[in-house]
Amino acid sequence: MPLPFLTADRDLDFDNPAAETTPLPHDEPDHWRRPYRPGPWRVGAAAVLLLLASFVLFSAMIIALAGSLPGAVACVAVGAVVLALAVRLLRVGLWVSSSGLRQVGLLSTTTEPWSAVASVRTAQQPVRWLGLPRTVQGQALIVHRVEGEPLRILVTDRNGDFLSRPEAFDRAADVLEAWAAEYRS
Structure with a gap:
C-alpha cells in the first residue's frame, strides 16, 4: 500500500498533464522538503555505514567490559563519526x-x-x-x-x-x- 504523504515519489495523475509539473501538495510550504526520495544506492551505502557503526559500538562495549576505558572511548568516538556520516549521507x-x-x-x-x-x-x-x-x-x-x-x-x-x-x-x-x-x- 503506497503512502504518498510520506514521500515525494508518488503515483502521478496521468489524466491531468499539469499534475506532473505542479509543486508538491502539502500544507506547509515553509518547511524544507526534498522533492524526491533517496535512491537505492544512497540508502544501501547508508545501511552499510550503519552496520559498520553498530559493529564499532558493539566492540566498544566489549572493550569497556574488558577494562580498557580509553580504547572504549576511542571506539565510541569512531562509531559516532560513522553514524553521523551515515545520517548525513541520507540528507x-x-x-x-x-x-x-x-x-x-x-x-x-x-x-x-x-x-x-x-x-x-x-x-x-x-x-x-x-x-x-x-x-x-x-x-x-x-x-x-x-x-x-x-x-x-x-x-x-x-x-x-x-x-x-x-x-x-x-x-x-x-x-x-x-x-x-x-x-x-
Missing part, C-alpha cells in the same frame, strides 16, 4: 521550501533564496557516476544564480538517487523546475 541532495533552495552536500550546505536563483534547468553533459571520479554522459540539474557561478551539481541521473530510476529523475527535475517557476516570481 545529501536538493531541498526546497517557499523561502529558497538548499543544496546539502556531505560536508557543506548552501542555501539560496528564490530571488537569487536565475533558472533551474536540465542539461546533457558529462556527469560523475555515483559521485566517483569516472564521468559518463548523462543529465544534470543545473541551478543558475542571478549573480555568480552556478551551484555545484548534486542531482544527476547517474548519482546515488537516480542511477537505475530515470523516470524518477525526470519527475524530480520537473518538480524542482516548477518550484523555481512558482517562487522565483
